[in-house]
Structure formats: C-alpha cells, structure tokens
Amino acid sequence: MMALRLLLHLTFLGLGTTQPLAQQQGFSVPAFDWPSSSNLNSPQEVPDLIQIPNNGSKPLVVDVQVFVSNVFNVDILRYTVSSTLLLRLSWLNTRLALNSTGHQRNPVMLPWDVLWMPRLTVREALWVNWQDKSPQARVDRDGHIEFDLALTTETNCDFELFHFPRDQSDCHLTFFAFSNTVTELEFQVHAVNEIVSVKREFVVQDLKTQIPPQHLVPCFQVTLRLQNTALKAILTLLVPGEALLLADLCGGLLPLHTERIAYKVTLLLSYLVFHSSLIQALPSSSSCNPLLVYYFTVLLLLLFVSTTETVLLTGLLARGNLRAEDSPSPALNGEQHNRGKPGPNPEEAPGAGKGSRRSWAEAADRIFFQVYVVGVACSQFIFIALWMWATCKSDPAPGAASPHGGQPRL
Numbered sequence: 001m002m003a004l005r006l007l008l009h010l011t012f013l014g015l016g017t018t019q020p021l022a023q024q025q026g027f028s029v030p031a032f033d034w035p036s037s038s039n040l041n042s043p044q045e046v047p048d049l050i051q052i053p054n055n056g057s058k059p060l061v062v063d064v065q066v067f068v069s070n071v072f073n074v075d076i077l078r079y080t081v082s083s084t085l086l087l088r089l090s091w092l093n094t095r096l097a098l099n100s101t102g103h104q105r106n107p108v109m110l111p112w113d114v115l116w117m118p119r120l121t122v123r124e125a126l127w128v129n130w131q132d133k134s135p136q137a138r139v140d141r142d143g144h145i146e147f148d149l150a151l152t153t154e155t156n157c158d159f160e161l162f163h164f165p166r167d168q169s170d171c172h173l174t175f176f177a178f179s180n181t182v183t184e185l186e187f188q189v190h191a192v193n194e195i196v197s198v199k200r201e202f203v204v205q206d207l208k209t210q211i212p213p214q215h216l217v218p219c220f221q222v223t224l225r226l227q228n229t230a231l232k233a234i235l236t237l238l239v240p241g242e243a244l245l246l247a248d249l250c251g252g253l254l255p256l257h258t259e260r261i262a263y264k265v266t267l268l269l270s271y272l273v274f275h276s277s278l279i280q281a282l283p284s285s286s287s288c289n290p291l292l293v294y295y296f297t298v299l300l301l302l303l304f305v306s307t308t309e310t311v312l313l314t315g316l317l318a319r320g321n322l323r324a325e326d327s328p329s330p331a332l333n334g335e336q337h338n339r340g341k342p343g344p345n346p347e348e349a350p351g352a353g354k355g356s357r358r359s360w361a362e363a364a365d366r367i368f369f370q371v372y373v374v375g376v377a378c379s380q381f382i383f384i385a386l387w388m389w390a391t392c393k394s395d396p397a398p399g400a401a402s403p404h405g406g407q408p409r410l
C-alpha cells in the first residue's frame with residue numbers, strides 16, 4: 001500500500017510539471033489523497049483536518065506575508081508583468097494543538113494534503129507556476145500552522161503609458177480563495193520587499209497590500225508600483241528623433257539650387273523607417289496613448305512640410321530656368337533684327353526675369369526657413385509643457401465602475 005502511494009505520488013510529481021497552464025492556476029489538490037465522494041459513505045468520514053478550522057461565528061483569520069523576490073519581465077506590448085513571490089500563510093488550528101502536546105516540543109512538519117489550506121487563485125494571471133508541488137506545513141505545539149508557497153506568475157497589468165518612457169504604473173495581483181466563503185475565512189496581509197536584482201529596465205518603487213473593499217470571496221491584493229527607468233528609450237527614440245529634426249533644420253541652410261532636395265528626401269525616408277519601428281515598439285490603448293506617439297507624428301509632419309517646400313521651390317526654379325533657356329533664341333534673333341536700333345535692350349529682359357524669379361524663390365525660401373525654425377521651436381516647447389503638466393487618467397474598467405454585475409459601460 002505504501003509503495004503504491006509512493007508510486008502514485010511520484011507519478012503526480014512527474015505530471016505536475018507538464019500540466020496544462022489552466023490547471024496550474026489554482027493550487028490543485030492531488031487526486032490520490034483526496035477522499036472522493038464515491039468511497040465516502042457519510043459526510044462524517046471526511047477527515048476533520050482537511051476541513052477549515054472553525055472559529056465560532058467569526059471567520060478564521062489567515063495571516064499572509066507576501067515576499068516579492070523578483071520582477072523579472074515587463075512586457076508593455078502585451079501588458080504583462082512576470083514576478084516571483086513567496087507567500088507565508090499562517091493560522092491557528094486548536095485541534096492540532098491538542099494532538100501535538102506530549103513529549104513533542106519542536107514544530108512538526110506535515111504534508112500539505114492532510115491539512116486544510118486555502119486554495120489560492122490569482123485573478124490577473126495568465127499562468128501560475130507553484131514551485132513546490134508538495135509543500136510541507138510547519139505545525140507547532142500551540143496549533144499554529146505555517147505554510148510557505150513560492151510562485152512564479154505572469155499577470156496582466158494596465159500600464160499607464162501616457163508619459164512613456166517615464167511612466168509609472170500600479171500592477172495588482174489579487175489572490176482569491178474560491179473554496180471558502182467570507183463567513184469562513186478572512187485574510188490579514190502584509191508585504192515585504194525582498195527584491196535584490198536591480199539590472200532591470202523597470203524598477204519596483206513601492207509594494208502595498210490591501211483587502212479589496214467589496215468582495216464576495218475571501219481575497220487579498222498585492223500592488224506593485226513599477227517605474228520605467230527610461231534610459232534605453234531615450235537613447236533609442238528621443239535622440240535619433242531630435243538628431244533628424246536638427247539635420248533637417250541644417251538642411252534649410254543649403255542653397256536651393258544645390259543637392260538640397262536629395263538631402264531632404266533622404267532624411268524624410270530615413271525618418272519614415274524610424275517612425276514605423278517606433279510605432280511598433282509602443283502598445284496601443286483605448287485611452288491615454290503615449291504622448292511620444294503624437295510627438296513623433298508632429299515631427300513627421302514637420303519633415304514632410306519642409307521637404308514639400310524644397311520640392312515646390314526647386315520645381316519653380318527649374319521651370320524658370322527652362323523658360324529662360326527657351327527665350328534666348330528669339331531674343332538673339334530679335335537682337336540681330338534690332339541691331340543698332342535705340343530703345344530698350346532686349347538682352348536684359350530674359351536675364352532680369354530669371355534673376356527676379358531666383359531672388360523671389362530665395363526670398364520665399366528664407367521666409368519659410370525662419371517660419372519653420374520658429375514652428376519647430378514652438379512644437380518643442382509645447383511638447384515640453386504638455387509633458388510637464390498634462391495628465392491622463394484612463395476610464396475605470398467596467399468591472400471597477402460597477403462591481404458585482406451591472407451594465408458594462410464600454
């Protein structure tokens with residue numbers, strides 16, 4: 001019998017790691033030791049210890065200490081956070097106190113499946129990996145039970161990316177004990193920050209715990225405040241963007257009849273490539289999209305306007321030159337016909353037209369350049385002001401706006 005149990009136990013451990021993700025979300029009780037309804041003749045046969053300890057008319061108080069040991073991945077595109085936590089659950093079961101009196105003085109270790117324990121489910125989780133598949137409970141002589149549960153989990157988080165890459169978001173992990181009711185069970189929760197790794201783009205600024213105010217199932221909530229350190233995004237996004245804008249401004253200093261048009265078109269093309277990779281690197285959202293998206297779109301429009309201006313003026317000049325090249329032959333003929341005659345000098349007319357057209361285009365270009373510099377400077381100042389003072393608060397989620405049912409307001 002013992003050998004069979006051991007074999008079953010090992011099989012369970014072996015299977016445990018290959019379980020589908022959905023099954024790993026709750027801390028599932030292995031089937032072999034759980035009294036199934038088929039081999040129970042009456043409810044009295046359910047072993048006492050696997051039922052929740054009674055606390056009269058009051059709920060049992062389970063004390064939870066949450067040690068956050070790592071936040072190892074933050075994926076803003078998928079809105080997920082991966083973290084490693086340790087939960088230390090402790091409560092009092094006076095029935096065990098009676099049993100462990102006698103010569104036994106030290107705490108005893110009991111397998112977790114002979115005792116009642118809250119079965120926890122993480123609401124925000126995509127997957128949960130409970131690291132120890134068969135944790136042991138430490139029971140002291142007063143009947144205090146202590147369980148350590150280590151878990152790695154990937155959870156959903158609504159990042160506030162309006163100020164990306166200097167964003168800061170609160171990510172929640174809500175633990176529910178679905179197999180008990182609020183009249184049976186109550187949590188008391190504290191958090192301990194045990195994060196030692198600092199080699200991360202996102203750092204944990206704050207760690208809080210609370211019991212959500214309105215709840216139908218016993219639960220507790222851990223809140224991580226994550227802050228983006230922004231260095232990588234500044235180096236890869238802001239610096240190239242600003243450099244391109246500066247290069248475009250300097251391009252305005254080139255004379256119109258040189259290769260300015262090739263220079264501007266190359267800049268616009270390289271900016272388009274940069275822009276598309278930038279847009280792919282940022283997530284989209286129903287509200288409070290990153291301010292940077294608007295900024296880089298304005299930058300794109302500015303580059304487009306300056307390139308268009310160069311193209312238009314160069315086009316006008318080229319037409320003027322063509323017309324000026326066409327006109328000299330009749331002018332020359334006219335000169336031959338009118339040689340020796342007094343009057344207006346026809347040689348001057350085409351040359352003057354060409355010169356005035358060129359000076360007109362250059363004046364327009366100079367005015368445009370000044371307006372453009374002012375426009376660029378204004379756009380930068382407006383952006384800085386928005387960055388400093390504008391805030392954006394996402395609408396509350398339908399479930400948060402009207403808890404426990406009600407019309408979803410989307």
Ligand SMILES: *[C@@H]1O[C@H](CO)[C@@H](O)[C@H](O)[C@H]1NC(C)=O
Pocket residue numbers: 055058059060061062091092093
């Ligand atoms: C029983 O309930 C009371 C009142 O809520 C609480 O102070 C006490 O700690 C509980 N006892 C146990 C064993 O949980």
Ligand SMILES: CC(=O)N[C@H]1CO[C@H](CO)[C@@H](O)[C@@H]1O
Pocket residue numbers: 048049095098099
């Ligand atoms: C010695 C003693 O008190 N034993 C008790 C241990 O707990 C079980 C289950 O509650 C009781 O049935 C025993 O009497």
